[in-house]
Amino acid sequence: MEKQSKIFIAGHNGMVGAAIKKALESNGYGNLLVRSSSELDLRNQQGVLDFFEAEQPDVVIDAAARVGGILANNNFPYQFLMDNMQIQNNLIDAAHKHDVKKFIFLGSSCIYPKLASQPLKEEYLLTDSLEPTNEWYAIAKITGVKACEAIRKQFGKDYVSLMPTNLYGTKDNFDLNTSHVLPAMIRKFHEAKENGHLPVTLWGSGTPMREFLFVDDLANAVLFALESVLPDYLYNVGTGVDLTIKALAEIIQKTIGHEGTIIWDSSKPDGTPRKLMDISKMHSLGWKHQIELSEGIAKTYAWFLANQQDYKQVKL
Numbered sequence: 001m002e003k004q005s006k007i008f009i010a011g012h013n014g015m016v017g018a019a020i021k022k023a024l025e026s027n028g029y030g031n032l033l034v035r036s037s038s039e040l041d042l043r044n045q046q047g048v049l050d051f052f053e054a055e056q057p058d059v060v061i062d063a064a065a066r067v068g069g070i071l072a073n074n075n076f077p078y079q080f081l082m083d084n085m086q087i088q089n090n091l092i093d094a095a096h097k098h099d100v101k102k103f104i105f106l107g108s109s110c111i112y113p114k115l116a117s118q119p120l121k122e123e124y125l126l127t128d129s130l131e132p133t134n135e136w137y138a139i140a141k142i143t144g145v146k147a148c149e150a151i152r153k154q155f156g157k158d159y160v161s162l163m164p165t166n167l168y169g170t171k172d173n174f175d176l177n178t179s180h181v182l183p184a185m186i187r188k189f190h191e192a193k194e195n196g197h198l199p200v201t202l203w204g205s206g207t208p209m210r211e212f213l214f215v216d217d218l219a220n221a222v223l224f225a226l227e228s229v230l231p232d233y234l235y236n237v238g239t240g241v242d243l244t245i246k247a248l249a250e251i252i253q254k255t256i257g258h259e260g261t262i263i264w265d266s267s268k269p270d271g272t273p274r275k276l277m278d279i280s281k282m283h284s285l286g287w288k289h290q291i292e293l294s295e296g297i298a299k300t301y302a303w304f305l306a307n308q309q310d311y312k313q314v315k316l
């Protein structure tokens with residue numbers, strides 16, 4: 001990949017897109033193309049085609065999506081399905097029509113079946129039913145993976161999909177209506193501490209197992225994919241290590257210095273019992289994560305403290 005290649009990072013304002021932009025800039029990529037959603041709504045097919053016609057990017061990295069936790073997915077199934085399909089379909093099709101050489105599509109581990117064997121291997125895709133709470137989002141992402149695979153198979157283009165595990169880090173979403181578990185816990189423990197170490201109520205039983213990857217590590221995986229020709233169409237990206245939600249809460253509680261009790265609200269859904277990625281395909285090619293969980297949580301909390309007046313509000 002040449003450093004002057006014109007690379008469109010879709011979703012560069014988001015947690016993932018911003019980390020990718022930073023990683024590319026610090027590795028000498030100086031011809032980056034970005035648009036916010038207010039400048040270019042990627043759900044608008046003609047708008048996206050016009051943009052590709054005018055700009056002729058060499059590479060597209062798709063980090064634009066409607067993203068959210070269990071609550072947001074449950075309450076807004078249509079937007080999670082349709083917005084994500086429109087965004088990725090428009091990007092993939094415009095890239096194909098304008099002969100973009102390389103396309104990196106980002107999905108999520110929720111594409112794999114709810115009760116698949118662990119750790120999750122890429123080959124488990126479409127072998128059983130999905131987790132119902134986020135199937136809308138998952139189905140959209142699966143169609144993106146398949147569209148890239150189809151272009152790869154039919155036209156021999158270097159279109160590849162990376163499936164990150166749960167991500168967290170700087171620029172995370174701390175809005176409790178739409179956030180994922182890790183940033184939600186940071187906000188809850190922080191506010192409970194500020195209010196005199198009040199008890200913290202967390203969703204579910206605390207027993208599900210989850211894996212977390214710091215967003216800069218994902219950005220390095222994208223850089224790795226950009227600079228290599230990956231031989232297959234789908235790669236998991238994670239740490240290969242998981243822990244219970246209870247153990248995660250204890251790390252966050254300790255990092256923040258909250259001294260109150262934790263109440264587990266088991267009337268709320270747990271989601272998939274375990275979700276650990278098999279990352280042997282990426283490891284065999286030479287990529288590995290660098291930032292361990294306790295270090296990443298400390299970095300994320302430091303960012304939260306510096307930016308807490310700007311909790312991101314997802315528009316629905």
Ligand SMILES: NC(=O)c1ccc[n+]([C@@H]2O[C@H](COP(=O)([O-])OP(=O)(O)OC[C@H]3O[C@@H](n4cnc5c(N)ncnc54)[C@H](OP(=O)(O)O)[C@@H]3O)[C@@H](O)[C@H]2O)c1
Pocket residue numbers: 010011012013014015016017035036037038040041042043062063064065066067087106107108109163164165166167168180
């Ligand atoms: N967060 C995670 O834990 C996680 C885990 C696995 C995979 N991923 C994947 O990583 C990707 C990015 O996630 P993220 O956490 O960075 O999400 P995010 O912080 O919510 O960012 C999403 C970005 O998408 C852009 N976007 C949304 N709708 C758009 C539209 N209609 N037109 C143009 N741009 C639009 C937004 O642009 P504006 O800011 O300009 O509005 C925003 O910058 C997604 O594909 C997601 O599946 C995330």
